[in-house]
Amino acid sequence: MIAWSGDVPALYPGELSLRPWVLHLREGTLWLARAAATERLQAVSVGTVGSLYGFALSAAIAFMFGTAGTYPIARKFVTTGLLQPVSLEDALTRGESDVVEFKEQVKERQQLLKDITAFANTRGGTVFIGIVDGTAEVVGIDALTPERRDAFERGLRDSIRNSIQPSPDVMIDYPIRGTRTVARIFVPAGRDLHSFEGRYYKREGSQSRYLEDGEIGRL
Secondary structure: OOOOOOEEEEEEOOOOOEEEEEEEEEEEEEEEEEEOOOOOEEEEEEEEEEEEHHHHHHHHHHHHHHHHHHHHHHHHHHOOOOOOOOHHHHHHHHOOOOOOEEOOOOOHHHHHHHHHHHHHHHOOOEEOOOOOOOOOOOOOOOOHHHHHHHHHHHHHHHHHHEEEEEEOOOEEEEEOOOEEEOOOEOOOOOOOEEEEEEEEEEEEEEEEEEHHHHHOOOO
């Protein structure tokens, strides 16, 4: 591509800067030119660096391996997923989903804890206590006084701490619709995998599904 007959001067095909080195692109190939000059002499050394296709392929391979290698680290130290709870109005409008769960009451505490575990293992979610599953009717909970709210929250946090490992740091508040008060439990996506009584769950649609052993490593 670049030939030198031995005659002086040797000419480089293209405008050449006298910086210590400069890259040039010609017909898909990168060339590295180095130049030095005095008042009477200019010396140029040219060599191939490689093709643009080769660089693009190497960059793509490096990106894939880099992503595969850093994903476990990112999951460990960077929280992804929902950053705030779903509002009560949005939840009533859209219904249950991969990020919303309705519970009429907390008598079925086992299922509630499975749902919290599944949200923590997926991308987070919001559980509403005091809304009928299926009809989205707001029936509310007995939380009219600060003492009753404190008792509700203390009991729920104790259940989470004793049954889910590691226990997710949930946020609880009490939105009001009309004269009804509901409990809203926001579960952020966890940095680690969470288990409920030794089992792992994930959220799929409006259901919390138990994971088989072979699926756990893919979370």
